[in-house]
Amino acid sequence: MxxxxxxxxxxxxxxxxxxxxxxxxxxxxxxxxxxxxxxxxxxxxxxxxxxxxxxxxxMPGFVDIQVHFRTPGATDSEDMDSGAAGAAMGGVTACVIMPNTNPPIDTPDMVNEVLALAAGVPCDIRTSAAITQGRAGERLADLAALYDAGVRVFTDDGDCVADDALMEAALAATVRLPGAVISQHAENPAMVAGGVINAGAVAERLGLRGRPAEAEVSVVHRDIELARRTGGRYHVLHLSVAAAMYLVARAKRDGVAVTAEVTPQHLVLSEDDVERLGTTGKMNPPLRLANDVAALRRGIVDGSLDAVATDHAPHHPSLKERPLVDAPPGMIGVETMASVVWSELVASGQMTPARFVEVVSTAPARIAGIIDHGQPIAVxxxxxxxxxxPTESWIVRAADLQSRSLNSPWAGRTxxxxxxxxxxxxxxxxxxxxxxx
Ligand SMILES: [Zn+2]
The missing domain is CATH 2.30.40.10 (Urease, subunit C, domain 1)
Known part of the structure; x- marks a missing residue:
């Protein structure tokens, strides 16, 4: 045979x-x-x-539960083919795309449309859907209908759901929708209005308005209390601040249904890298302090944090060539995720290979309700x-990556x-x- x-x-x-x-x-x-x-x-x-x-x-194929493939609306920055090609090259067999497309993904029709655009690409693409209609933060989307269309991850990512009552209603809805999760971009919009990079020494030196750590901590705190009260499932996207991580870790010990992800960039880079990286170093939430980086690295090893996700955020070079204040936030990363985490945490001896598989495959698949990825290599x-x-070393060249954009913070790195x-x-x-x- x-x-x-x-x-x-x-x-x-x-x-x-x-x-x-x-x-x-x-x-x-x-x-x-x-x-x-x-x-x-x-x-x-x-x-x-x-x-x-x-x-x-x-290993089980990797799972990246936060990517932006810019389809529809900004396909000169990325499309389903280029995004999926980068994912495949990065060992990522399943992705969850975010709904901040143009138009946004907030109805079953839009869900079906984007999934049709992703048919046949070399990665299993799942879509999240918006929590609120038009991602406007005013009225809940029809979460039950979106769930019936296959959606398990709900988020207004790019924006934070600031309204207490809406967030409470969204979390309460997940109790009736098994496996559904409310994923939050946790930055209080009033506190970060006009903010460009982390509120700290670098922003001060450059004369830029900052995005304070408290904007993340306060939203994570409120959301955890709402999850505790409703019994709903809550997930923190791209957690960046040590104090927010400690809230998540304590809530887990209390039995609250909360998980959190961290990006490779927040595990390695700090606000001190922004000047070197230029507009590529701008993202929301911003690169934080070296203390935060050290705490998050411990947290992804000890289980305070559950998963690594990239927030792969391509922007066409013409957009990132603007001044720091005007350039859109975000970095690409789906193709380099595994190598960055392996280099920084496993090769350095901080993380075991088994924990690596958990954070890049098993846990993210479980969080996003993706049952046919992240499974053990078994009959x-x-x-x-x-x-x-694990030993091959390579130098990242942005132009060699599959993305249609070049905004990799790892360019030039071995x-x-x-x-x-x-x-x-x-x-x-x-x-x-x-x-x-
Ligand atoms: Zn976000």
Missing amino acids: TAELVITGGRLIAPAGSEDAGAASVDVVIEGGHIAAVVPAGQAPAARRTLDASDAWI GSPANVTVFD LTGRVRHTVLAGRPVVANNDLCA
Whole structure:
């Protein structure tokens, strides 16, 4: 018998807490979009196609639950094809796109329209939908109808839902919608109005209005109390401030249904990098203080934070060439996520490979209700698989990334660890660092 696809000679990462060191080499046999067998290396049947995983880890495909693919409305910055190609190159087999498109994704018709635009791309694209109609923060969208259309993540991302009563109603609605989650861009709009970068020494020196940490802490505090009262499920997008993380960690201990994600940039960069990076260093929430970075790094290791998500935010070069005050906020990152986290946290010995799999795959899939990704490499699992070489080092060149935009904060940086192959639903979409036709 000839197998469809075999990934040969790689190592599996045993789940955290398991006794199995996972050091032995295996072959993973894939048939009909699922993992059909996991056998000792060299024992797989002949295959129509093989992917070599020697000296590499075979991991569940990565899941990025916060990306902006700018479709519809700004496809000169990114489109579904370029966004998904970058995801695939980054080992990301599933993405959740944010609803701040033009027009916004706030009705079942819009959900169906964007999913149709994403058909056939090399990544499994799911969409979130707005919490409020038109993302205007005034009236709830029809969350039940959006849920019936398949949406599990609700967010006005780009904007914060500031109104207490609306936020309470949205959280209460998730109690009746199993698996749904309210994801908040936690920055109090009144406190950040006109703000460009973190309210701190750099903003002062540059004469810029700042976005204070308290704008995040106050919203996270309020939302946690609303989640506690309603029993609703709450998720903090791109958490950036240590004090907000401590609130999340304490609420989890209390049994509140709260999770939080952090971006690679908030795990590595601080406000001190803004002048070097120029407009690429501008995002919302902003790069914070070195103290915050250190705390968030501890938090993603110890479980205070649940997941890494990129907030992949492409902007056409013409938009980022404006002065810092006028340039739109955001950085690209879906293609570099795994390598940045591996370089900074795993290669440096702070994070185990098992925890890495949790934060880039298992946990984000669970948070966003994506059941066919983030599953263990085991018989019967859907074959969404990434082969990751932990020692290959490479230099990031923005122009070589798949994005239609260039605003990568990692340009010029040498990273350790790189995606070698990506398999989506049993089909290779990246082989040997190259997109498959
Ligand atoms: Zn956001």
